Amino acid sequence: MPELPDVEIFKQEAEKALHKRIDNVEIKDSDFVQATQQEFEKHVIGNELQEVWRKGKYLFLETGNQSTVVLHFGMTGLLKYAPETEEPTRYVKLTLELDNKNHLHYICKRKLGSIEITGDSGKYTDQLDLGTDAFQIGEDEFKEKLKASQATIKSFLMDQSTISGIGNVYSDEMLYQSGIPPTIKSSKLSGKKIRRLYKKMKRVLKMAIDKEADVSQMPKTWLLPNREEGGDCPRCDGKIKKVRVSGRTAYYCPSCQQK
DNA sequence: CATAATGTTTAAGA
DNA sequence: GTCTTAAACATTAT
Numbered sequence A: 001m002p003e004l005p006d007v008e009i010f011k012q013e014a015e016k017a018l019h020k021r022i023d024n025v026e027i028k029d030s031d032f033v034q035a036t037q038q039e040f041e042k043h044v045i046g047n048e049l050q051e052v053w054r055k056g057k058y059l060f061l062e063t064g065n066q067s068t069v070v071l072h073f074g075m076t077g078l079l080k081y082a083p084e085t086e087e088p089t090r091y092v093k094l095t096l097e098l099d100n101k102n103h104l105h106y107i108c109k110r111k112l113g114s115i116e117i118t119g120d121s122g123k124y125t126d127q128l129d130l131g132t133d134a135f136q137i138g139e140d141e142f143k144e145k146l147k148a149s150q151a152t153i154k155s156f157l158m159d160q161s162t163i164s165g166i167g168n169v170y171s172d173e174m175l176y177q178s179g180i181p182p183t184i185k186s187s188k189l190s191g192k193k194i195r196r197l198y199k200k201m202k203r204v205l206k207m208a209i210d211k212e213a214d215v216s217q218m219p220k221t222w223l224l225p226n227r228e229e230g231g232d233c234p235r236c237d238g239k240i241k242k243v244r245v246s247g248r249t250a251y252y253c254p255s256c257q258q259k
Numbered sequence B: 001c002a003t004a005a006t007g008t009t010t011a012a013g014a
Numbered sequence C: 001g002t003c004t005t006a007a008a009c010a011t012t013a014t
Helices: A004-015 A037-043 A121-128 A139-148 A153-158 A168-178 A191-210
Strands: A022-027 A051-055 A058-062 A068-072 A077-083 A092-098 A102-108 A114-118 A241-245 A248-252
Touching: A004 A051, A004 A058, A004 A077, A004 A191, A022 A037, A037 A114, A058 A121, A068 A077, A068 A121, A114 A121, A139 A153, A139 A191, A153 A168, A153 A248, A168 A191, A168 A248
Parallel strands: none
Antiparallel strands: A022 A092, A051 A058, A058 A068, A068 A114, A077 A102, A092 A102, A241 A248
């Protein structure tokens, strides 16, 4: 589930290839990879991986001369760094072959997600229209944006053009831990709840990254490991409910989460 | 077999 | 212009 914490882990995976030269590129699914072999030859092959950075759910691989590989992971994408002797077989869309006999693979079961190359990453990111990264945003900006919104709070958190990086699963988690129902209007939140949500947003993201975005490592008192209809709420006697909010499935505890 | 699934984009309606 | 829904994308898991 590639949201901000997952992509942050992919960033760490890509950083294993930092300062290695990219000797070759294998496009394994040309339907999926937007860039052509020629573009990889021009922008990537023969260059070192100089820097890896993330904004929201996007990951950027800088390969010098203002060349950037832009990755989005859709719902099922991931990165894997492995020796050339341990090739993954299924769902590989792209492989970067490094000069140390290791490979960086982009793997995706489904076709939601993208791989592109740009010669102007500034212009490219502007076009993506991403709001401030959820891990970077300050409390004042958060408060201001929230008060200006007419949307429900869950919708607000997931809107990538306002704040980037938060998706369906982690928005549920933040709202659960803040005791806020997902369908309440953002503008109706009390100052106290806004403050609480801001703090929980940061804490949930940080903890999730510390736990390598691995659900099995998350605290049992979190919603995440209990995210199913009718499941027991880990913090009260209530049962977890499922509702549709902004086209997605939200899980919450009606008794813990009240305005 | 039918259904829902972590995301984004687009279109249409309120 | 804002916000919400639904559909589409392709494939897997239940």
